[in-house]
Amino acid sequence: xxxxxxxxxxxxxxxxxxxARGCCMERGGAEVAAWFKAExxxxxxTGRIRANRAGCLDVCEFGPAVVVYPxxxxxxxxxQEDVKAICDRHLAKGEIVTELLIPGLN
Ligand code: FES
Numbered sequence: 001x002x003x004x005x006x007x008x009x010x011x012x013x014x015x016x017x018x019x020a021r022g023c024c025m026e027r028g029g030a031e032v033a034a035w036f037k038a039e040x041x042x043x044x045x046t047g048r049i050r051a052n053r054a055g056c057l058d059v060c061e062f063g064p065a066v067v068v069y070p071x072x073x074x075x076x077x078x079x080q081e082d083v084k085a086i087c088d089r090h091l092a093k094g095e096i097v098t099e100l101l102i103p104g105l106n
Contacts, residue, residue, distance in 0.1 A: 004048065004049060004050045005048050005049055006048075006049045006050075006068055006069065006070070006071075006090075006091050007049070007050045007052070007068070007069045007070075008036050008040075008049070008050070008051045008052070008066060008067075008068050008069075008086075008091070009052050009053075009054040009057065009066065009067050009068075009069075010024075010029055010032050010033035010036060010051070010052070010053055010054060010064065010065070010066045011024035011029050011054050011055070011056060011057045011059075011060075011063060011064060011065040011066070012024060012025055012029040012030050012033055012053045012054065012055075013025060013029070013054075013055050013056040013057075013060075014026070019060070021060035021061045022060060022061065022063070023056075023060060023063065024056075024057075024060065024063035024064040024065055027063045027064045027078070028064050028078060029063060029064040029065075030053075031080075032064045032066065032077055032078075032083060033051070033052075033053045035080050035083040035084075036051035036066075036083055036086075036087070037051045039051075039083060039084065039087045040087075040091075043087065043092075045091070049091055059074065059102060059105060062074075062076050062102040062103075062105075063076065064076060064077065064078065065102065066086070068086070068090055068091070071090075071094075071096070073090065073096055073101070073106055074101065074102040074105040074106055075097065075100045075101060075102060076100060076101075076102050077100055082100055085097050085100065086100065
């Protein structure tokens, strides 16, 4: 049994531009991580659902990269509305938000 019902990791890795894959920080990873954290707090999920910033998750070209455990579902949300959709549907109900999935990883 997991300590948290669901655990969200958002990549905030930053590179200097020398890697052709780029990085999640340049694609809004820090904002996405902050939006998840704020949603968890606002919805009263603290202690049940956890949102953490992460280092490189090795899917850089699809960033900003997000993975939700325990289902191990990979997303690439780019807007605050995307983050709310993942919260409303996946984190709250366990429904996979198919339109935000990273292709080929799920
Ligand atoms: S830089 Fe985000 S997954 Fe690699």
